[in-house]
Amino acid sequence: xxxxxxxxxxxxxxxxxxxxxxxxxxxxxxxxxxxxxxxxxxxxxxxxxxxxxxxxxxxxxxxxxxxxxxxxxxxxxxxxxxxxxxxxxxxxxxxxxxxxxxxxxxxxxxxxxxxxxxxxxxxxxxxxxxxxxxxxxxxxxxxxxxxxxxxxxxxxxxxxxxxxxxxxxxxxxxxxxxxxxxxxxxxxxxxxxxxxxxxxxxxxxxxxxxxxxxxxxxxxxxxxxxxxxxxxxxxxxxxxxxxxxxxxxxxxxxxxxxxxxxxxxxxxxxxxxxxxxxxxxxxxxxxxxxxxxxxxxxxxxxxxxxxxxxxxxxxxxxxxxxxxxxxxxxxxxx
Amino acid sequence: xxxxxxxxxxxxxxxxxxxxxxxxxxxxxxxxxxxxxxxxxxxxxxxxxxxxxxxxxxxxxxxxxxxxxxxxxxxxxxxxxxxxxxxxxxxxxxxxxxxxxxxxxxxxxxxxxxxxxxxxxxxxxxxxxxxxxxxxxxxxxxxxxxxxxxxxxxxxxxxxxxxxxxxxxxxxxxxxxxxxxxxxxxxxxxxxxxxxxxxxxxxxxxxxxxxxxxxxxxxxxxxxxxxxxxxxxxxxxxxxxxxxxxxxxxxxxxxxxxxxxxxxxxxxxxxxxxxxxxxxxxxxxxxxxxxxxxxxxxxxxxxxxxxxxxxxxxxxxxxxxxxxxxxxxxxxxxxxxxxxxxxxxxxxxxxxxxxxxxxxxxxxxxxxxxxxxxxxxxxxxxxxxxxxxxxxxxxxxxxxxxxxxxxxxxxxxxxxxxxxxxxxxxxxxxxxxxxxxxxxxxxxxxxxxxxxxxxxxxxxxxxxxxxxxxxxxxxxxxxxxxxxxxxxxxxxxxxxxxxxxxxxxxxxxxxxxxxxxxxxxxxxxxxx
Numbered sequence: 001x002x003x004x005x006x007x008x009x010x011x012x013x014x015x016x017x018x019x020x021x022x023x024x025x026x027x028x029x030x031x032x033x034x035x036x037x038x039x040x041x042x043x044x045x046x047x048x049x050x051x052x053x054x055x056x057x058x059x060x061x062x063x064x065x066x067x068x069x070x071x072x073x074x075x076x077x078x079x080x081x082x083x084x085x086x087x088x089x090x091x092x093x094x095x096x097x098x099x100x101x102x103x104x105x106x107x108x109x110x111x112x113x114x115x116x117x118x119x120x121x122x123x124x125x126x127x128x129x130x131x132x133x134x135x136x137x138x139x140x141x142x143x144x145x146x147x148x149x150x151x152x153x154x155x156x157x158x159x160x161x162x163x164x165x166x167x168x169x170x171x172x173x174x175x176x177x178x179x180x181x182x183x184x185x186x187x188x189x190x191x192x193x194x195x196x197x198x199x200x201x202x203x204x205x206x207x208x209x210x211x212x213x214x215x216x217x218x219x220x221x222x223x224x225x226x227x228x229x230x231x232x233x234x235x236x237x238x239x240x241x242x243x244x245x246x247x248x249x250x251x252x253x254x255x256x257x258x259x260x261x262x263x264x265x266x267x268x269x270x271x272x273x274x275x276x277x278x279x280x281x282x283x284x285x286x287x288x289x290x291x292x293x294x295x296x297x298x299x300x301x302x303x304x305x306x307x308x309x310x311x312x313x314x315x316x317x318x319x320x321x322x323x324x325x326x327x328x329x330x331x332x333x334x
Numbered sequence: 335x336x337x338x339x340x341x342x343x344x345x346x347x348x349x350x351x352x353x354x355x356x357x358x359x360x361x362x363x364x365x366x367x368x369x370x371x372x373x374x375x376x377x378x379x380x381x382x383x384x385x386x387x388x389x390x391x392x393x394x395x396x397x398x399x400x401x402x403x404x405x406x407x408x409x410x411x412x413x414x415x416x417x418x419x420x421x422x423x424x425x426x427x428x429x430x431x432x433x434x435x436x437x438x439x440x441x442x443x444x445x446x447x448x449x450x451x452x453x454x455x456x457x458x459x460x461x462x463x464x465x466x467x468x469x470x471x472x473x474x475x476x477x478x479x480x481x482x483x484x485x486x487x488x489x490x491x492x493x494x495x496x497x498x499x500x501x502x503x504x505x506x507x508x509x510x511x512x513x514x515x516x517x518x519x520x521x522x523x524x525x526x527x528x529x530x531x532x533x534x535x536x537x538x539x540x541x542x543x544x545x546x547x548x549x550x551x552x553x554x555x556x557x558x559x560x561x562x563x564x565x566x567x568x569x570x571x572x573x574x575x576x577x578x579x580x581x582x583x584x585x586x587x588x589x590x591x592x593x594x595x596x597x598x599x600x601x602x603x604x605x606x607x608x609x610x611x612x613x614x615x616x617x618x619x620x621x622x623x624x625x626x627x628x629x630x631x632x633x634x635x636x637x638x639x640x641x642x643x644x645x646x647x648x649x650x651x652x653x654x655x656x657x658x659x660x661x662x663x664x665x666x667x668x669x670x671x672x673x674x675x676x677x678x679x680x681x682x683x684x685x686x687x688x689x690x691x692x693x694x695x696x697x698x699x700x701x702x703x704x705x706x707x708x709x710x711x712x713x714x715x716x717x718x719x720x721x722x723x724x725x726x727x728x729x730x731x732x733x734x735x736x737x738x739x740x741x742x743x744x745x746x747x748x749x750x751x752x753x754x755x756x757x758x759x760x761x762x763x764x765x766x767x768x769x770x771x772x773x774x775x776x777x778x779x780x781x782x783x784x785x786x787x788x789x790x791x792x793x794x795x796x797x798x799x800x801x802x803x804x805x806x807x808x809x810x811x812x813x814x815x816x817x818x819x820x821x822x823x824x825x826x827x828x829x830x831x832x833x834x835x836x837x838x839x840x841x842x843x844x845x846x847x848x849x850x851x852x853x854x855x856x857x858x859x860x861x862x
Contacts, residue, residue: 036742040376041710041761042473043749043784055465083368085529094548150579158583165584171360171551171571283575285549293366298742 008322012315019315020073023307024066027300034082034298056082058300069304078305083297088305092287096309097180098168099279099286103271105202106210106278111264114214118221118260123248125226133218141215145274149208149281156204163204166283170197205282209274213267220263224256231255258328265321269314356568357861359843361854362581362590363572366549370535372509373453376470378852381509383572386855387554388430389512389537392421392446393503397855398847400618400670400766402504406441406513406538412805416498417481421446423489428559429515430542434534437517441538443485448516450476450483460519463528470510474764498803500810504765509853512537540565540857549574566845566860585610585838591861592839592846594854598656598714604838613837616660618667618850619712620771621760622827623703623723624786626753631696638825640690641756642680644730645723651831654718658836662829664818665771669850671807672768672814677822679829688730699732702755704748708741711852712760712833719758719830748786757786758830762852768814773798776826787826794820 035044035052044052053059057068072079078088114137121133157165168182169175173194175185183202186194228234229252237251276288283289287306294302365379372385385391394405404410407421427441452460453468454477461468471477479502481494495502505511518536522528535543538561541554552572556565573590575581581593582600586607596604596612605612625632625641632638647661663679666672691699705720706713713719717736724734737755739747748757764770774780777798778790794817801813821827837848845859 031740031743033742033746036746038376038469039473039745041745041759041784042376043745044469044473045783048472052467055467085369085532091548150583153580153583158586161587165587165589166575166580167573167589168550171358171553171573174545174547174553280577281580283550283573283577283580285547285574289549289576 019311027303079301105206109210110213114217118218122225137215358569360590362593369532371532385509387541501767615848618763644687658834672811674815674818704757789826
């Protein structure tokens with residue numbers, strides 16, 4: 001198992017280097033110049049421009065800039081934001097827990113609803129229930145996030161008044177960040193009202209962000225359940241006279257889970273991408289919103305640093321998923 | 335109700351305020367501030383969160399106008415040669431007391447001098463910390479303008495200028511000139527963490543900083559020691575909400591009471607909503623189409639005038655601004671002093687335009703129209719505007735192509751002296767002074783820079799230069815009125831529009847005034 005882990009880890013190194021190149025090049029390939037954007041209609045004199053350019057280090061060759069970026073990266077230093085002048089690492093870390101919290105709640109929502117829905121659809125294959133579940137999940141999968149979010153806000157927040165429109169917690173609470181998870185920090189602070197408020201604010205964005213993964217998980221669960229249900233050992237289990245429940249939950253589901261876990265792992269990348277839109281709609285103070293601001297201001301260090309960190313996280317999650325297979329299905333280890 | 339009471343109680347305990355029913359105003363701001371030191375930045379969003387709430391300046395714009403009135407300085411006088419401006423400071427201005435700073439003395443001349451030194455003296459530690467990047471101070475050429483700043487006594491400060499400059503006092507009402515506490519920043523320097531001034535600001539303003547959760551919310555409380563008295567509201571919260579549609583939903587749900595920058599298409603529905611008031615005012619801005627007056631055939635005023643007459647500006651106001659604007663006939667907005675209302679705009683007359691082009695010997699003209707890629711306060715949709723122009727021009731036999739670039743690139747390339755084509759652009763006033771439009775955008779100094787028409791016309795430039803040196807606003811206004819006549823005659827631009835600013839707020843909010851300069855201030859605002 002340890003060797004398996006090491007091999008997987010070693011495979012990540014070239015990927016990671018590739019990511020740094022892409023991240024570095026991406027923001028520079030976009031037309032736009034951070035200094036000119038900052039100056040706006042007011043403009044900037046040529047000498048002042050040159051001065052700022054050299055301060056920011058953009059007058060050096062791209063290769064030197066890239067190597068500098070890589071060197072900093074190895075020391076855990078991603079440079080400072082051109083806008084706030086704060087270290088990119090700090091800026092990222094102070095916002096990442098918000099995104100992670102939202103993603104975990106969205107994923108939990110997707111799994112809790114998607115998995116049973118998929119199992120149910122497989123068991124009731126071809127029946128009305130199956131068609132309904134698959135129809136709804138196809139709709140969910142095709143839903144444009146921005147539109148879906150606004151629709152839910154209009155219905156549940158503006159019209160019915162059940163949920164808040166946007167934000168992370170009521171402005172009445174200010175919880176000192178410890179873990180950065182609002183739900184956990186409010187409990188640490190012993191503030192029950194803040195905890196409930198944080199949950200309240202999580203409902204809509206979790207649903208919106210979880211919708212697409214939910215659809216994917218439901219469909220994947222259904223198809224891999226159907227595949228396993230056709231296997232000989234399931235027939236054997238039934239022949240032994242095991243209860244239907246036992247056959248489905250133990251013999252079928254456990255084996256069907258392998259591909260479902262893969263899909264769930266792949267959702268993490270999608271969740272982080274979806275978080276960018278969801279955070280914009282719900283004014284959620286996470287890295288998605290931060291990245292959008294950084295891109296529009298051509299804040300090179302923030303964008304390249306943010307991309308590398310996000311890619312790193314996705315890679316680690318995928319590594320964990322690979323390891324999880326090993327646990328679920330020992331055959332994969334070799 | 336019980337819940338609200340409880341919540342208000344918790345809020346009061348958290349804010350450290352005594353009354354149980356603390357009045358809290360929530361403002362759905364459009365973005366995160368870059369920091370809280372207004373001298374470092376140029377964005378309105380940052381100023382709203384810093385200079386407008388936490389700080390004061392020597393002088394200020396009278397709320398809702400561009401008129402300069404006393405603030406920290408109770409009066410000022412200008413020497414006869416215009417080179418010395420002396421400010422007499424109030425003696426009752428205190429810096430805020432917070433959990434991170436307790437002032438030992440009221441504001442005095444040292445703080446004023448410190449405020450400017452940190453932006454211009456290369457030896458000042460704050461100058462070094464920021465690498466001298468005080469962009470607004472630099473953009474207004476303050477460093478070149480100020481020869482020295484002298485302390486006459488504790489409550490008198492004298493600015494010595496390198497040349498007489500009438501807009502100088504108005505510049506000091508701008509956000510970058512917000513007065514910092516020397517005592518606080520010295521203390522931070524002694525503690526070895528000067529950068530905290532940008533995160534935990536101290537000023538003299540109506541609200542003091544409580545805390546900031548990045549990209550989420552900024553909290554302020556009323557400054558109990560404010561020299562104009564404590565504000566009617568106890569707490570002020572900026573709930574950062576970047577999407578205009580979501581801001582509107584929050585306003586309707588009562589999650590905030592004031593929101594800036596509504597989508598133009600939502601304004602009508604807002605006006606019909608019984609809970610919402612929509613304030614509106616003409617913005618201090620102009621949108622224009624700048625010809626390159628150094629390139630044939632646009633070097634001929636009659637050609638420029640003909641093109642102006644071929645473009646139907648009212649149609650642009652109706653279609654692009656959706657009525658939220660007015661046709662511009664002058665390069666400065668009508669609410670500004672010095673505006674020449676006697677000017678007759680060139681009428682929309684395609685037939686005459688075609689004839690004029692023929693008379694000028696221009697046939698089968700091909701030209702580029704530059705449409706900016708972004709929405710700006712003065713121009714909701716440049717692409718659509720360019721398309722309307724294109725179709726108008728085709729009616730007089732001019733073949734116009736629309737070009738665009740990424741915003742930064744657009745700004746840069748449009749400044750080039752040999753640029754090809756006419757550029758759609760605009761301007762929002764900085765200090766309410768006509769020189770800030772006429773001098774910056776049309777003066778000879780601006781050629782190759784902010785002067786997009788590359789227009790250097792001596793009779794015009796002389797008037798502008800002269801007006802800058804005069805102290806009397808009346809005399810200056812006369813010169814600017816003449817300058818506008820020359821402008822119209824020469825037509826380096828087609829003046830397109832002045833946009834209208836909308837400010838939706840809930841009915842219970844009183845005392846809010848739209849700032850024509852584009853800022854958002856909550857001084858004097860109350861909730862009923």
